[in-house]
Amino acid sequence: xxTAEKGVVLLDAWVSPFGQRCRIALAEKAVEYEYSEQNLAxxxxxxxxxxxxxxxxxxxxxxxxxxCESLIIVQYIDEVWTKNPLLPSDPYERAKxxxxxxxxxxxxxxxxxxxxxxxxxxxxxxxxxxxxxxxLLEGELGDKKYFGGEIFGFVDVALVPFTAWxxxxxxxxxxxVEAECPKLVAWSKGxxxxxxxxxxxxxxxxxYEFVCFLKKKFGME
Amino acid sequence: MEQSxxxxxxxxxxxxxxxHRVQLALKLKGLEFEYxxxxxxxxxxxxxxxxxxxKKVPILLHLDxxxxxxxxxxxxxxxxxxxHPIMPIDPYERAIxxxxxHFADDKLGPAAxxxxxxxxxxxxxxxxxVHENLKLIEAELREGAFKGRRFFGGDKIGILDIxxxxxxxxxxxxxxxxxxxxxxxxxxxxxHAWLRDFExxxxxxxxxxxxxxxxxxxxxxxxxxxxxxxxxxxTSTSTTTATATTVATNNSxxxxxxxxxxxx
Numbered sequence: 001x002x003t004a005e006k007g008v009v010l011l012d013a014w015v016s017p018f019g020q021r022c023r024i025a026l027a028e029k030a031v032e033y034e035y036s037e038q039n040l041a042x043x044x045x046x047x048x049x050x051x052x053x054x055x056x057x058x059x060x061x062x063x064x065x066x067x068c069e070s071l072i073i074v075q076y077i078d079e080v081w082t083k084n085p086l087l088p089s090d091p092y093e094r095a096k097x098x099x100x101x102x103x104x105x106x107x108x109x110x111x112x113x114x115x116x117x118x119x120x121x122x123x124x125x126x127x128x129x130x131x132x133x134x135x136l137l138e139g140e141l142g143d144k145k146y147f148g149g150e151i152f153g154f155v156d157v158a159l160v161p162f163t164a165w166x167x168x169x170x171x172x173x174x175x176x177v178e179a180e181c182p183k184l185v186a187w188s189k190g191x192x193x194x195x196x197x198x199x200x201x202x203x204x205x206x207x208y209e210f211v212c213f214l215k216k217k218f219g220m221e
Numbered sequence: 222m223e224q225s226x227x228x229x230x231x232x233x234x235x236x237x238x239x240x241h242r243v244q245l246a247l248k249l250k251g252l253e254f255e256y257x258x259x260x261x262x263x264x265x266x267x268x269x270x271x272x273x274x275x276k277k278v279p280i281l282l283h284l285d286x287x288x289x290x291x292x293x294x295x296x297x298x299x300x301x302x303x304x305h306p307i308m309p310i311d312p313y314e315r316a317i318x319x320x321x322x323h324f325a326d327d328k329l330g331p332a333a334x335x336x337x338x339x340x341x342x343x344x345x346x347x348x349x350x351v352h353e354n355l356k357l358i359e360a361e362l363r364e365g366a367f368k369g370r371r372f373f374g375g376d377k378i379g380i381l382d383i384x385x386x387x388x389x390x391x392x393x394x395x396x397x398x399x400x401x402x403x404x405x406x407x408x409x410x411x412x413h414a415w416l417r418d419f420e421x422x423x424x425x426x427x428x429x430x431x432x433x434x435x436x437x438x439x440x441x442x443x444x445x446x447x448x449x450x451x452x453x454x455x456t457s458t459s460t461t462t463a464t465a466t467t468v469a470t471n472n473s474x475x476x477x478x479x480x481x482x483x484x485x
Contacts, residue, residue, distance in 0.1 A: 053324070053357060067316045069323060079312035091300040095288045102290060103274065136274065 008033035011047055011059040013040055015210050017109070017161030018070035019058040020200045024157050025074045027196035029081040071101055074157055086154045100140055100147065101158035107133045108162050116172040116211050117220060127173040131180050138181040145190060152194060156187075160197055163188035167204035168211040229254035230282040232268055234261055236438055238388040239291040240279040241428050245383050246295050248424045250302045292322050295380050307380045317366050321358075321373070322384045329354045330388060336403065337395055337439070338446065348401050351392075355409050358385070362411040371418065378422060386419040390429055391439075398439045 010026070010033055012019035026033055038047055038057050050066035051059050060067045060076065067076045078086045087094050111133055114126035137159065141147055147155035166177045166188075178185040191197045229247070231254050233240030247254055259268055259278050271280045271287035281288045281297070288297045299308045309315050332354055335347035361367045373381035392403040406413040419425055 062313075065313055067313070068320055072316050072319045072323070075319070076312050076316040079315065091297050092283075092286055092288070094300065095293050095297040098293045098296070099289055102293070 005061070006063050009036055009061040010034070011036050011038050011044075011050065011057050011061070013038050013057050015202065015207060016057060017165065020161035020164075021070045021157050022058045022060060022073050022077070023200040024160065024196045025077045025086060027199060028084050028086065028152070028157075028194075029077060030083075031077070031081055071105060071158060074154065078154070086148075086152075086157060088148065088151075088153065097148070097154040100137070100155045104137070104155070104158045104162070108159070112162065112165055112169055115169045116215060117218065119220075123173055127175055130169065130173070131175065134177060134181045134184055138184045141183055141187055143183075146187070152191070156191060160188065160191045161201060163191070164201045164204050164207050165211075168208040171208060172211065228284045230257060231255070232257045232259050232265075232271070232280040232282070233278045234259055235430060236435070237278060238391060241387040242291045242383050243279045243281060243294050243298070245387060245424060245428045246298050246307060246380075248428060249307065249378065249383075250298060250305050252298075252302060292319075292326070292380075292384065295383060299380070305377075307374065307378070307383065309374070309379065318373075318379065318381050321361075321366075321381050324354075324357075325381075325384045325388065329358075329385075333388075333392060333395065333403070336399065336401060337443065340447065340450075344399070344401070348403065351403050352405075352408065355404065355412055359409045359412050362415065372415065378419070378424075382415075382419055386416070386425065387429070389416050390420065390432075390435070394432070394435045394439050397436060398443055 008026070008031060010019070010022055012022065012035060014037060023035070036046075038044060040057070043055055047057065047059065048055055050061060051057075051068045054068065056068070058068075058070055058073060060073045062076075062080070067073050074086065087097055108130075111126055111130045115123065115130060118126055140155075144150075146152050147159070166185075170176055192201070229252060231240070231243055231247070233243065233256065235258060244256075257265075257267070259265060261278070264276060268278065268280065269276055271282065272278075272289050275289065277289075279291055279294065281294045283297075283301070288294050296308060299306060309318055329351070332347065332350040336344060336351055339347050362370070367373050370376075372378050373385065378386075389404070395401060396403050404413050404416060420429070
């Protein structure tokens with residue numbers, strides 16, 4: 001399964017918020033790496049070789065050894081390149097950070113997908129659910145600059161890529177994230193001032209175009 | 222960081238393999254704790270206070286601060302009490318361990334739950350899915366990341382043994398209750414051998430409930446589910462479990478997982 005190459009390669013897809021987590025983490029640590037855009041409609045032999053079980057991106061290949069699953073990759077990056085730590089040093093704070101990153105994983109993407117896939121009553125339910133999810137996250141953020149406190153950390157990395165999807169969610173389901181969760185939006189603007197985030201995230205309108213393309217593809221106009 | 226273990230409290234459920242994971246880790250670390258059995262059909266104010274987001278067990282309370290989600294709790298225990306480590310030291314090994322812990326909870330667990338929650342053709346398909354998952358683990362034991370190891374953690378039980386192990390005993394229970402063959406020793410010799418070895422460990426024997434108790438429990442729920450399926454028009458297992466007094470939980474695929482906590 002491992003290749004012989006030295007160095008860092010990231011198998012990714014441009015719009016993927018999961019891939020963006022890895023790009024942000026690598027940038028925060030100033031790690032040089034090769035970015036490899038994958039065509040998910042026609043998966044490469046390399047992708048199938050390094051992630052045979054899930055056949056998904058992102059995959060980080062470090063000195064030939066593959067690491068899969070974005071939050072596992074981010075923790076790996078944090079443990080190998082130890083400057084600018086993303087996870088706090090205190091075990092309880094680490095547990096909290098892992099909990100909220102896992103919460104983002106379990107909830108945000110799936111609910112967001114429902115927002116553009118569904119219509120009518122079902123979409124309204126999904127909208128209510130998304131607002132609840134975002135409010136819980138906003139509650140955890142509180143008045144802190146970042147989820148990590150003064151430090152841009154693990155939960156910030158886990159969530160911030162989804163902020164580029166807010167415009168798509170809002171337009172599809174007709175609501176305003178800023179009206180519901182102003183602190184969360186302020187947080188996302190603060191994150192965008194970081195070069196790692198600004199360079200990794202795409203323009204929300206581009207993401208919305210992509211969602212429209214998906215809706216057409218799945219016959220959901 | 223060393224603390225007096227008398228400040229540890231675990232909220233759990235006796236049949237929950239997620240609870241057993243935490244009990245086993247605490248035992249392996251030689252930590253004493255107070256155990257509180259939760260009635261998941263009538264959740265206590267403490268449970269709702271300490272886990273308002275998911276309202277589930279297990280919850281580990283340390284110095285009055287709650288830690289939630291079993292794999293997160295295991296890592297917390299390992300990082301707080303550093304003797305008898307259960308996580309590998311090498312970052313790549315840690316990533317592998319985390320990957321397979323996630324596989325256990327995301328794939329194997331729900332697949333096993335689907336076997337329990339179905340019958341006939343649907344169950345046959347669910348059994349195939351479990352076999353597909355076990356095949357992958359068997360391959361890693363035979364020629365992959367865990368080649369040549371006695372336990373997933375090496376010579377000693379590690380986090381992945383705890384996660385796979387506390388739950389795999391249900392496979393034997395399901396085999397008997399539903400006359401299926403999940404952990405086929407011929408198809409999965411290494412996994413089978415590892416499971417037998419794991420179950421023989423002193424600390425494991427002290428944690429896992431007696432097989433008779435598990436069988437009785439599983440038979441009861443299975444019967445309840447089948448009765449409910451006969452009387453409801455919905456074939457959704459989420460409907461049957463919602464009305465059954467069990468510790469089954471609905472996962473995102475609407476499968477029954479006869480473990481852990483509750484969103485019932």
